[in-house]
Amino acid sequence: MVSAFGSTDTPTTNGYDPVTLATTMAQWVIDWGLDGIDVDWEDFAAMNLQNGQAEYWLISFTETLRSMLPAGQYLITHAPVAPWFSGDLYPTGAYVIVNENAGYAIDWYNLQFYNQGATEYANCTTLIDTSTTTWPHTAIFQINFDGEVPLDKLVIGKPAAPSDATNGYMDTSLLATCVQQAMSQGWSGGVMTWEYPDAAAPWIAAVRADSWPV
Template sequence: MIRQHCALKLPRAATGNYVAPHFVLYTDRFVPAHTGPPPVSEVQVRVLSFLLIEGAYDKAAEWAQMSPVDRSSIKAQYAAAGIKLLVSAFGSTDIPTTSNADPVATADSMAAWVKQYSLDGIDVDYEDLNAMTAGDGKAEAWLIAFTKQLRVHLPQDQYIVTHAPLAPWFSPGHWGGGAYLTVDRTVGHLIDWFYNQGLLEYVTCPGLITASSPTWPNTAVFQIAAQSIPLNKLVIGKPALPAVDASNGWMDPLTLSSCLKEARQNGWNAGVMTWQYPEGGAPWISVVRSQAWPV
């Protein structure tokens, strides 16, 4: 399990897309005496959770409920620091395919919300597990239609669109509809980067970077890249604290840092995401990036 944001500028490539490395923090939990995004000094890409089909909740709702003047002031500070502010859609609460939500209408509504509240993009945290496990292609078709429609309203030269699939959804031959291998083949060019999340896996350097277990074969970072997923779109996501931020997948930050160093030495440069602030703030990112991207 994984998600979140942090503190570093995202340079633009010539295509207008943002290039790696990305350092990203999610924020969902209520923090006493703290409304809205954290101070500029605490972040790089901030992802506000969550925007659901029925509307904004938690940190996304806090952002929407702020006065236009306060939102504008905070957004200006973020922009001046080169920091991007996104909203995360769905999470574990929404099951859009199973609930028969229309992907085009949902994308229309969510893109309008992004624009209304002056955000820089949207993170698609689709966790409709039953729909994907069904293997009938409906989950993949839903995600493809949704992503295409998002880009109608949120063009690549102006907005960021990311996806946060479970890493097992890249396992070849396991999913009837192809899972995220199908999604990437069809709309991968519309997605700026993926967050590589995991369940009960990926807690050693080899398992995370080079060779996953037989339970979910070929879903370590370099194995996913070998299936034609661009290596530098695979941002590694991890919970900041065990038990508190996730029930599995946690790695000690120093150990994780050594894994990232190994990956970078072999050509990977995508970056890191964590769930969630405040445990996963600038100090967490500082430790995790220290060996691969020392400041």
């Protein structure tokens, strides 16, 4: 797969047409025989305007990708920050609206539970069951219930080492415990991490040790 955008790219703010851009990227995926594309859209300026344009852009971009990259043949994933699923904080809907309109085209969400504050998503309770009031209703099971996102589409994203993010790091033992707890409650989304080489085979084996041991 290829990852699009990232923390330094602001395609919506910069006025790129979502249909044209998605068409170009989808064709690139096809031409190079890739498995799909991960949409790591982090245009905070656009989302924070709360005028609905960010949501419209993401929906149009995603639907165009899927029109060219059929389900079952190609993967389309998104990597939003977890707070964007808070309907309380984003009256225009943010990713709740994106999922409502284009969720059918998204295979899963690589949720970024990091870089959101030193005390946010720092333990199993706030990561899985009930987030803090800073980012309300954005723990895994809250996104599932309030945002109506299937549990198997919610992937827990955490940095592999303290140096890989500003904050949000969990050691592998604690993260493995959280993953096992979520799994025991019916979740099966899996884990993503940032970044290699810290997130090599030993990290992966440690995190899945209590749930999907290898």
